[in-house]
Amino acid sequence: MRLTKLPLNTFKEAPAEAKVISHQLMLRAGLIRRLASGLYSWLPLGMRVLHKVQQIIREEMDSSGALELFMPIVQSAELWKESGRWEEYGPELLRIEDRHNRQFCLGPTHEEVITDIARNELKSYRQLPVNYYQIQTKFRDEIRPRFGVMRAREFVMKDAYSFHLDEESLVEGYQTMRETYDRIFTRLQLRFQIVQADTGTIGGNKSEEFHVLADSGEDTIAYSESDGFAANIETVPLPPTDKPNSTSKKDLQRIETPNVRTIEELCKFLKVAPEQCLKTLLVQGTDTPAVALFLRGDHELNSLKVQKLDAVAKPIQMLRSEEVQTVTGMEPGFLGPEGLDLPMYADQAAAAMSDFVCGANEMNYHYKNANWQRDWRLPTIVDLRNAVAGDPTPSGNSILSIAQGIEVGHIFQLGEKYSAAMNARVLDSTGKSRVMQMGCYGIGVTRVVAAAIEQNNDTRGIIWPDAIAPFDVILIPINMNKSYRVKEATEDLYNRLQEAGFDTLMDDRDQRPGVKFADADLVGIPNRLVIAEKAWDQGQIEYKSRRSADTEMIDIDGLIKFLKTKRS
RNA sequence: CGGGGCAUGGCGCAGUCUGGUAGCGCAUCUGCUUUGGGAGCAGAGGGUCGGCGGUUCGAAUCCGUCUGCCCCGACCA
Numbered sequence: 192m193r194l195t196k197l198p199l200n201t202f203k204e205a206p207a208e209a210k211v212i213s214h215q216l217m218l219r220a221g222l223i224r225r226l227a228s229g230l231y232s233w234l235p236l237g238m239r240v241l242h243k244v245q246q247i248i249r250e251e252m253d254s255s256g257a258l259e260l261f262m263p264i265v266q267s268a269e270l271w272k273e274s275g276r277w278e279e280y281g282p283e284l285l286r287i288e289d290r291h292n293r294q295f296c297l298g299p300t301h302e303e304v305i306t307d308i309a310r311n312e313l314k315s316y317r318q319l320p321v322n323y324y325q326i327q328t329k330f331r332d333e334i335r336p337r338f339g340v341m342r343a344r345e346f347v348m349k350d351a352y353s354f355h356l357d358e359e360s361l362v363e364g365y366q367t368m369r370e371t372y373d374r375i376f377t378r379l380q381l382r383f384q385i386v387q388a389d390t391g392t393i394g395g396n397k398s399e400e401f402h403v404l405a406d407s408g409e410d411t412i413a414y415s416e417s418d419g420f421a422a423n424i425e426t427v428p429l430p431p432t433d434k435p436n437s438t439s440k441k442d443l444q445r446i447e448t449p450n451v452r453t454i455e456e457l458c459k460f461l462k463v464a465p466e467q468c469l470k471t472l473l474v475q476g477t478d479t480p481a482v483a484l485f486l487r488g489d490h491e492l493n494s495l496k497v498q499k500l501d502a503v504a505k506p507i508q509m510l511r512s513e514e515v516q517t518v519t520g521m522e523p524g525f526l527g528p529e530g531l532d533l534p535m536y537a538d539q540a541a542a543a544m545s546d547f548v549c550g551a552n553e554m555n556y557h558y559k560n561a562n563w564q565r566d567w568r569l570p571t572i573v574d575l576r577n578a579v580a581g582d583p584t585p586s587g588n589s590i591l592s593i594a595q596g597i598e599v600g601h602i603f604q605l606g607e608k609y610s611a612a613m614n615a616r617v618l619d620s621t622g623k624s625r626v627m628q629m630g631c632y633g634i635g636v637t638r639v640v641a642a643a644i645e646q647n648n649d650t651r652g653i654i655w656p657d658a659i660a661p662f663d664v665i666l667i668p669i670n671m672n673k674s675y676r677v678k679e680a681t682e683d684l685y686n687r688l689q690e691a692g693f694d695t696l697m698d699d700r701d702q703r704p705g706v707k708f709a710d711a712d713l714v715g716i717p718n719r720l721v722i723a724e725k726a727w728d729q730g731q732i733e734y735k736s737r738r739s740a741d742t743e744m745i746d747i748d749g750l751i752k753f754l755k756t757k758r759s
Numbered sequence: 760c761g762g763g764g765c766a767u768g769g770c771g772c773a774g775u776c777u778g779g780u781a782g783c784g785c786a787u788c789u790g791c792u793u794u795g796g797g798a799g800c801a802g803a804g805g806g807u808c809g810g811c812g813g814u815u816c817g818a819a820u821c822c823g824u825c826u827g828c829c830c831c832g833a834c835c836a
Binding site: 200201202203204205206207208209210218219225227228281282283299300329331333334335337342346347348349350400401409410494506507508509511597598599600601633634635636637638639667669670672673702703704705706707708709710712713721723733 | 760761765769770771772784785786793794795796797798827828829830831832833834835836
């Protein structure tokens with residue numbers, strides 16, 4: 192590709208709307224443009240990257256034995272009613288009507304459609320197992336799209352669905368996909384981690400997520416290398432802690448704390464650590480206006496764990512400030528265990544506290560040196576919090592570390608959730624009709640691009656992994672317009688590189704070298720060749736890897752061979 | 760949806776408090792010079808100041824309202 196044939200607008204400054212580095216760089220380098228909130232166009236340069244990612248995914252899916260197909264984005268409401276998700280899915284499902292007032296939705300995922308296909312096409316156990324996949328646009332009307340393509344409303348996803356006669360086959364198929372994903376993300380040259388996960392709205396039994404490790408990731412992962420354990424933090428169970436010794440000699444003190452509402456303010460005001468504070472949260476109850484939850488001040492509520500409590504209404508909802516007032520007569524910020532006539536649950540760590548600080552259930556007052564049992568009945572003790580660094584692993588053999596991750600893949604053993612609801616059956620070898628077992632497997636294709644940039648960038652711009660770079664090599668001629676020899680050499684080199692199978696970009700623009708270098712760095716092409724008269728006359732060319740700071744001189748004769756060693 | 764902020768040429772911003780007919784940098788176009796890390800000079804084009812309504816002799820600026828976007832919380836590939 193000649194740069195004079197590729198309209199490329201790069202920006203020195205990132206648009207103000209972009210906050211994370213991948214979003215900024217994708218806009219600056221001219222990969223994507225925003226149409227509306229959560230909707231992005233992919234420009235030609237970005238499209239090349241997207242294609243390379245898709246190509247790798249296709250190759251690995253195909254070689255795993257999966258079969259590619261293509262399903263509509265627009266799906267009929269009947270199918271969704273059949274699976275029960277028309278009601279279940281909520282406002283994230285964009286519902287539309289056609290001219291005949293028939294109801295449709297934009298597919299956020301394709302379980303319903305594929306199950307419909309499967310029940311029509313698959314009749315016999317002899318046809319199983321089957322794994323269908325597609326690379327398609329999905330639409331989810333996210334409450335808050337953000338970070339550009341990383342959490343867009345419209346995005347490209349590779350989704351695969353496997354069908355099996357029995358659970359054993361499902362587990363086998365799942366394992367194959369797990370290995371396939373491992374190969375895909377390895378080929379994409381991403382640093383990733385497989386973690387145990389919750390199944391969320393998709394449903395099913397077992398599921399694992401593939402996370403690209405990056406500080407900007409929205410998910411938190413707890414792991415221990417020595418223990419071989421990794422899980423999404425929301426799923427990590429925590430072992431019981433020791434019970435408090437209720438033999439404290441300190442007296443309960445009531446202290447005036449004017450306008451001190453948050454744990455942070457409380458710590459500053461009373462000069463105590465968050466670990467000594469008790470946090471009281473009110474969530475909506477199933478049969479009661481509220482349920483009180485107690486956590487240690489430095490801990491975070493784990494909403495999945497909370498939702499397992501029967502007394503808590505699902506989905507979990509924190510009481511709003513006014514609701515807290517109606518229920519307790521108190522503003523949140525001064526809540527505590529004192530005299531609360533509500534179902535109460537204490538996290539294990541909160542229950543183990545002694546001589547703690549907590550709200551006095553009276554405006555502008557807190558208690559100090561509070562103790563369970565002596566001062567108030569100890570609530571039901573449950574596991575309510577997120578793990579933090581230093582917590583034990585479930586095996587108890589090691590200690591957890593915490594990292595941020597971007598979820599780029601998710602694999603599920605769905606079981607019979609959809610096949611049973613939609614009556615997808617086959618005959619087994621005895622002629623008996625059986626509900627098929629299903630697995631489903633997703634990769635966020637557009638998200639992978641953003642994740643790759645999050646992991647690979649510097650102050651100058653993107654540093655593409657070789658496997659997904661829009662071009663392998665960029666040619667930068669110096670003074671091409673003045674020097675006929677440079678022009679000729681560049682053209683010649685361009686042809687030779689293309690023939691040798693390198694995706695080559697030739698910067699034939701009439702620009703100063705500085706501009707070309709800056710754009711090459713910003714766009715992040717892995718290999719750069721500079722053609723200058725003097726060196727060329729000596730049979731040499733300057734090479735620089737995007738990843739390294741230094742240049743080296745290469746003999747032109749050995750150039751192609753040299754570049755091949757650079758290609759992984 | 761709740762809380763906070765922003766909206767001025769393609770991008771980044773100033774001007775708004777204190778009303779007087781729109782400006783800077785980058786980008787774009789033309790010419791000359793320049794040519795190894797985002798060049799210099801000279802010139803040019805491009806804005807109903809997010810929309811609507813009001814106050815005023817006069818509104819980017821004041822008031823009302825709507826819309827869009829960004830950030831913080833619940834969703835997810």
